[in-house]
Amino acid sequence: MxxxxxxxxxxxxxxxxxxxxxxxxxxxxxxxxxxxxxxxxxxxxxxxxxFVSPQASFHMRAVDLLSDGLRRHLPTGYRVRREMSLILGLRQRPEPDLSVIRAEGEHGPDQTAYDASDVLLTAEVVSPDSEERDRKRKPQLYAEAGITHFWRVENQTGRPTVYVYELDPATKLYALTGIYHDRLKLSVPFDLDIDLTEIDSL
Incomplete structure (x- = not known):
């Protein structure tokens, strides 16, 4: 040629x-x-x-269940956001499945990301293609950014198991505070009670 x-x-x-x-x-x-x-x-x-793979049914339903449950118990001054990226640093912009943000962090309909300082809670529903990131790297990044609460959600025979973590401010590491199977009942970061078995009807 x-x-x-x-x-x-x-x-x-x-x-x-x-x-x-x-x-x-x-x-x-x-x-x-x-x-x-x-x-x-x-x-x-x-x-x-x-880049993310197409969502599985469990992933979508678990996110629906938790976002609806969070909204039912959300205190005044907070908002629940799905799949919105967070700016954690110059080269860190992950997109958690769920976030609870402070209302003052909302800056209009064209906003594409939130600052870590406006985030109270992040949650990741673990998928087969993202196990390493969801279980290790992303929680590490959230902790380093000072986000106080993190939930990791695993598929246990079709129902969610929620691993709840809270930030130790001295070490900047997450400490596991509980593992929840059929019912997620917490008093921090605010009072909430979510029936995890409701995923069966979604």
Whole structure:
């Protein structure tokens, strides 16, 4: 193939999006708002883009169950958000499945992320493709950012098991405060009572 023909063939090839070629120092949290054709729910972990697989039924129903339960018990001045990214640092912008934010952290309908300082609680429903991130790296990032409460939700034979963690301010690490199977009843960060078996009817 001559150089001229090769050049013509290459010019007809579709142009790859900019995010296929990361900058040497990695992407920043602000970049996610400006990269064209970026797949929905893309996260930024340690400067690298992370893409999500299609949701399984359990994942979707567990998120529905917990978000509805949180909203029923939410104190004045807080909001529940699903799948909204959090800016935790220059190169950290994960997207938890659920967040409880302070109302003053809401800045309008075009907002695409929340600051860690406005977040009270994050929750991750563990999926097979994200086990390492949901169980290890993302909780570490949430703790380092000072988010006081974290829930990890696991699929136990079709029903959610919720692992509840609270931040130790001295160590900046999460401590496990309880494991909940059929009923999630807590007094912190606020009083709530969620029947986890209701997932069967969703």
């Amino acid at each position: 001559t150089a001229e023909v090769r050049s013509e063939v290459m010019s007809d090839a579709p142009r790859l999006p900019d995010w296929v070629f990361p900058p040497p120092e990695g992407f920043t949290a602000a970049d996610l708002d400006h990269l064209p054709q970026l797949p929905a729910h893309t996260e930024l972990i340690d400067g690298s883009l992370v």
